[in-house]
Amino acid sequence: MELWQQMIRDSVHTVDQLVEKFNIDRKVAEDLDEFFQARINPYYLSLIKYPGDPIWKQCVPDKVELDDIDADEDPLMEDAMSPVPNITHRYPDRALFLVTSQCGLYCRFCTRKRKVGDYEKISMKGLESAFKYLEKHTEIRDVIMSGGDPLMLTDAMLEKIIERLRSIPHIEIIRIGTKMPCVLPQRITPQLCNMLKKYHPIYINTHFNHPWEITPESSKACTMLADVGIPVGNQMVLMKGVNDDPVIVKELMQKLLRIRVRPYYMYMADETKGANHFRTSIQTGLNIIENLRGHTSGLAIPHFVIDAPGGGGKIPILPNYVVHFDEEKIILRNFQKKIYSYQNYNDKNNPVKKNGTNGKNGKSKVKETVVTKIELPVLEEIEN
Ligand code: SF4
Numbered sequence: 001m002e003l004w005q006q007m008i009r010d011s012v013h014t015v016d017q018l019v020e021k022f023n024i025d026r027k028v029a030e031d032l033d034e035f036f037q038a039r040i041n042p043y044y045l046s047l048i049k050y051p052g053d054p055i056w057k058q059c060v061p062d063k064v065e066l067d068d069i070d071a072d073e074d075p076l077m078e079d080a081m082s083p084v085p086n087i088t089h090r091y092p093d094r095a096l097f098l099v100t101s102q103c104g105l106y107c108r109f110c111t112r113k114r115k116v117g118d119y120e121k122i123s124m125k126g127l128e129s130a131f132k133y134l135e136k137h138t139e140i141r142d143v144i145m146s147g148g149d150p151l152m153l154t155d156a157m158l159e160k161i162i163e164r165l166r167s168i169p170h171i172e173i174i175r176i177g178t179k180m181p182c183v184l185p186q187r188i189t190p191q192l193c194n195m196l197k198k199y200h201p202i203y204i205n206t207h208f209n210h211p212w213e214i215t216p217e218s219s220k221a222c223t224m225l226a227d228v229g230i231p232v233g234n235q236m237v238l239m240k241g242v243n244d245d246p247v248i249v250k251e252l253m254q255k256l257l258r259i260r261v262r263p264y265y266m267y268m269a270d271e272t273k274g275a276n277h278f279r280t281s282i283q284t285g286l287n288i289i290e291n292l293r294g295h296t297s298g299l300a301i302p303h304f305v306i307d308a309p310g311g312g313g314k315i316p317i318l319p320n321y322v323v324h325f326d327e328e329k330i331i332l333r334n335f336q337k338k339i340y341s342y343q344n345y346n347d348k349n350n351p352v353k354k355n356g357t358n359g360k361n362g363k364s365k366v367k368e369t370v371v372t373k374i375e376l377p378v379l380e381e382i383e384n
Pocket of ligand 1: 102103104105106107109110111112113116147148149179
């Protein structure tokens with residue numbers, strides 16, 4: 001048995017352990033266990049500094065989860081968009097492929113609780129029909145392996161799946177969604193890296209939510225993946241009491257870049273059963289982005305998105321930098337709240353010729369302008 005497998009085995013997961021370790025009332029612990037079981041491996045447990053800290057909140061069951069037990073189990077409608085077991089096909093050229101129900105840690109905010117934990121929640125018997133679907137749908141060029149956590153599979157099982165995907169000519173990109181570099185970095189072994197590098201292009205999206213998760217162990221894991229040519233991106237979920245603070249997020253994003261992980265998404269928390277206590281206001285997220293843009297490297301700024309309830313997919317949101325937009329110009333404000341004007345350009349014919357800012361060669365110049373009267377943004381036009 002490998003070290004990481006031993007650590008899974010040594011995880012806190014029983015009602016007795018929850019009562020003893022975290023002082024949870026036994027009846028509450030039983031109800032929580034029934035709702036969504038716990039799994040806290042010894043590595044992640046060691047990151048907790050005090051009760052209720054940002055690491056604790058992410059992994060220790062809390063009785064408030066039972067308050068919104070009636071909320072939606074599948075707010076993103078992944079199951080409704082599942083043409084065959086184990087596949088969700090929402091976007092034209094991409095498909096989500098669920099390969100296991102197991103994770104190295106069960107996150108209390110998980111949006112896929114209905115699929116995670118018990119082995120039968122995602123059946124390995126569904127793999128064959130999933131492969132058939134992927135083979136038949138030639139428009140799919142990008143497959144995202146997820147679950148659960150695909151790196152809970154053994155190297156041999158994982159390789160079998162990746163090999164089969166690689167045998168499908170129209171699948172250009174394989175992505176693996178895994179939280180292991182963050183929650184159980186011991187899973188990233190030289191053997192795993194050597195296996196994965198045979199199947200490029202492979203991309204990994206991992207999931208750090210707080211700077212305390214960047215440790216010597218997780219740094220080493222991410223560096224090992226980068227060293228075998230795997231671009232690693234990070235998906236952070238914005239959560240009350242965990243990372244709803246611009247200073248914390250900036251520190252996290254900067255630290256991620258240092259360990260060669262590119263911030264990719266910052267999500268608003270989903271409206272998921274048992275996890276609504278993690279939700280923040282949208283303004284909190286906008287403030288965080290406002291505090292990043294211009295104040296640190298663009299590389300450190302994730303796309304801020306809402307995964308739209310009802311299956312609408314990821315929709316980006318930004319602080320409003322557009323003060324006014326019309327055929328002639330766009331008026332913008334920068335990160336210091338200074339106002340600038342950029343002359344528009346007519347793609348079809350001649351440049352718009354106002355204020356002499358468009359040259360004969362059609363190139364427009366950026367010109368700082370003092371705007372005395374700021375007009376309201378015309379949102380319909382901005383969409384175009
Ligand atoms: S690792 Fe991902 S799928 Fe597993 S419990 Fe955490 S959020 Fe859910």
